[in-house]
Amino acid sequence: MAEARENRRTAREVQQDFAVSLGYAEEIIWDLLSQEQAHVLDQKLRELIRDPPEPSAEELANRSRAENEKEAKARAKLIADNTKARQTIFDAVWEQRKYTNRQSLTALIYVMVVTDQKDVNRAEDSRTFSCHPVFRARRCITENSGRSSDSSDCCNLFIDETGRVYQNWEQYVDTNELPEGVMVAPEKGVYRLGTNGVRLDKYLTPAGRPNTKILGYLDTGSAIGGFAAACVPIAALLTLPVSAPLMAAAGAVGLASAGYATVRSGAKLVDRSKHEQSINVTNRDARGHWIGVAAGTVGLGAAGATTALTAATNAGQEVGAITQLTVNGMNISSIVVSGTGVANGVLDLILKVQDGDDITGMDVLQLSASLVLLTHSVYNFKLASTIITETANNNIAGFRDTLSNRQRRSFDKMSKETVRLRGTTRGKLDIIRNVNEMPSRQQFNDLYKINKNLNQQGVRYSFAPDGQGVLLNGEVQTTAAELRASVQHNQGPNVLGQVSQQIPASHGDSGRLHLDGLNPVSRLIGPMPTAKPRQEPSTYAAGVFALELSSVVVEGVTFALQEYGRVIFDHVINAESFEDLINGMADNLEPEVFDFVMKLTRTFMDTMLDDLTSMLKFFISTESVLFRILQQLMTHYPNMPYRVVEEHTGDIIRAVKEYFLSLNPNSYTRLQKCPNCVGYFSMCPL
Numbered sequence: 001m002a003e004a005r006e007n008r009r010t011a012r013e014v015q016q017d018f019a020v021s022l023g024y025a026e027e028i029i030w031d032l033l034s035q036e037q038a039h040v041l042d043q044k045l046r047e048l049i050r051d052p053p054e055p056s057a058e059e060l061a062n063r064s065r066a067e068n069e070k071e072a073k074a075r076a077k078l079i080a081d082n083t084k085a086r087q088t089i090f091d092a093v094w095e096q097r098k099y100t101n102r103q104s105l106t107a108l109i110y111v112m113v114v115t116d117q118k119d120v121n122r123a124e125d126s127r128t129f130s131c132h133p134v135f136r137a138r139r140c141i142t143e144n145s146g147r148s149s150d151s152s153d154c155c156n157l158f159i160d161e162t163g164r165v166y167q168n169w170e171q172y173v174d175t176n177e178l179p180e181g182v183m184v185a186p187e188k189g190v191y192r193l194g195t196n197g198v199r200l201d202k203y204l205t206p207a208g209r210p211n212t213k214i215l216g217y218l219d220t221g222s223a224i225g226g227f228a229a230a231c232v233p234i235a236a237l238l239t240l241p242v243s244a245p246l247m248a249a250a251g252a253v254g255l256a257s258a259g260y261a262t263v264r265s266g267a268k269l270v271d272r273s274k275h276e277q278s279i280n281v282t283n284r285d286a287r288g289h290w291i292g293v294a295a296g297t298v299g300l301g302a303a304g305a306t307t308a309l310t311a312a313t314n315a316g317q318e319v320g321a322i323t324q325l326t327v328n329g330m331n332i333s334s335i336v337v338s339g340t341g342v343a344n345g346v347l348d349l350i351l352k353v354q355d356g357d358d359i360t361g362m363d364v365l366q367l368s369a370s371l372v373l374l375t376h377s378v379y380n381f382k383l384a385s386t387i388i389t390e391t392a393n394n395n396i397a398g399f400r401d402t403l404s405n406r407q408r409r410s411f412d413k414m415s416k417e418t419v420r421l422r423g424t425t426r427g428k429l430d431i432i433r434n435v436n437e438m439p440s441r442q443q444f445n446d447l448y449k450i451n452k453n454l455n456q457q458g459v460r461y462s463f464a465p466d467g468q469g470v471l472l473n474g475e476v477q478t479t480a481a482e483l484r485a486s487v488q489h490n491q492g493p494n495v496l497g498q499v500s501q502q503i504p505a506s507h508g509d510s511g512r513l514h515l516d517g518l519n520p521v522s523r524l525i526g527p528m529p530t531a532k533p534r535q536e537p538s539t540y541a542a543g544v545f546a547l548e549l550s551s552v553v554v555e556g557v558t559f560a561l562q563e564y565g566r567v568i569f570d571h572v573i574n575a576e577s578f579e580d581l582i583n584g585m586a587d588n589l590e591p592e593v594f595d596f597v598m599k600l601t602r603t604f605m606d607t608m609l610d611d612l613t614s615m616l617k618f619f620i621s622t623e624s625v626l627f628r629i630l631q632q633l634m635t636h637y638p639n640m641p642y643r644v645v646e647e648h649t650g651d652i653i654r655a656v657k658e659y660f661l662s663l664n665p666n667s668y669t670r671l672q673k674c675p676n677c678v679g680y681f682s683m684c685p686l
Helices: 011-022 038-048 057-061 065-099 120-125 169-175 210-237 244-274 284-314 321-355 361-380 384-400 405-422 424-437 443-449 451-456 480-489 544-548 566-570 575-588 591-616 622-636 642-647 649-661
Strands: 031-033 104-114 128-138 156-159 182-186 200-204 461-463 470-472 476-478 523-525 551-554 557-560
Touching: 011 104, 011 120, 011 182, 031 038, 038 065, 038 104, 065 104, 065 128, 065 156, 120 182, 120 200, 156 169, 210 244, 210 361, 244 284, 244 361, 284 321, 284 361, 321 361, 451 480, 451 575, 476 480, 523 575, 544 566, 544 575, 551 575, 551 591, 557 591, 566 591, 575 591, 575 622, 591 622, 591 642, 591 649, 622 649
Parallel strands: none
Antiparallel strands: 031 104, 104 128, 104 182, 128 156, 182 200, 461 470, 470 476, 523 551, 551 557
């Protein structure tokens, strides 16, 4: 978790900026990702939890070899920890698609924890706080028809930076694992901007509440008691003199500590399961809890079985072979499981110290419980037959000592005869009875993202002849993902370095080859001199108006973009992304096909956009429509002439519409009433 530090601005001022960036007036807004856009969430998490940058050559030169090795080791560990943290959050957030028809509907909020102010009402003015990201995911909607996108007064899910999932805002407030202090958060986990700015909620974090502190004191006290109780049998095993009353008291304290630790470990597992955290034994925290439950259960069970065996013997009852075998197994299992708990606890503490992680009270408590169970189990371990024999002997001897000399002689004679006739075990039991009677789961986007880089390097991509990936300058075969990773992120092999040929000439049958053997340049040019000046619409995104006034040259044919209608530009969100798509089309499509795609985009926006927006309740951008039309073209009609592509206009429109309909986060069937709010929800398999 982030540590509290002094900031130049107050918690309210920072939250106000977050609300302006992440909220919209009084509306509840969401980020929608389809099943195919997991990489977008992954990238968001990489921006949220950033890896340390590579050290510069100057930094490496100014440090010794030992310092560089130490720095590299620390950097590698931080990257590994970040990777694990990102994956944990990703899995938890992506899993919540089960409530939104397999589409991810989330929003990011931030929670501040003020550490220098106890007054809840004054905390938002503090400058000393830590900042914690939380993902909000939609769960319920207000109507049972499934057509509503309103989640006002409904349950929203919250996923914190440790991957814990909370079923509603109240549960997050009551059971989060934030550090001790005052929590300053957007009201009910939603950024809303009123007349006085962002609306905030303030609460004491659970770690600062009295019941949590009392529980912490109990954990510490029980751990200390357990360690103290473990010292007594260790001393006895080292042949140091230990009195029977002291051993009995140590046993009672040890069993109480083990029982408390078992309950706490079980409660932790229930809490992890309730918050959708891993309870698999491969998880380090969960493994410790499982061992704690197992050690306590087996250890206490073995102690109880041994006590029962002793009591039965004292009562003169015969204990069968199966019962003796069961008691022997429980005692041996107790030693094995508690020993495993000690080894796991010690190893975890060592690894946490080496990694610089915090050692919690539960870590110490579980180690203490396992240690006390191990030491007492080893000290008290005896086979059931031995227990029976010693108990019987002690019982008989105790009774015998109460007799006078004469009575003792008669008792001895009678006892010997009983043993002679019925055997040692049954005979002694008969004697005792007589005595007792007496008193716990894009490629095109990648290429467009690096289009400028490829143009600068004089590289063009085409479909590989075997249908596997892309071909660069007709020479180097690769995949879009590998190419983007190499060009944009310098990861993996240097793909462009393998390209040695220039852009190949067009094939003689392509219909694009001129008599001089040269292809005309395809490019986006600025506003035409003949363009009529007009005022820029206020609804346009930055840079879009200049694009509308621009033209595109495709193999010598010029297309004025404004001829395709304002509806296209009204819905452009990112001018750079739209420009990349236009340039990519100009580089790879015939003029007739380029014109066809642009007109088809306008037709789709004119005829279907309103209905889709009304149904889906989210903004559909021109870029997304254009990209999906291009994807259909590249996937199903690659390198086909214009007349063939035109014949499939209806198929392309239908496929793009079906894609957007698949993004509907609502389900129209099987909605059930939420028991905790006014809304309804449904669940689907992922």
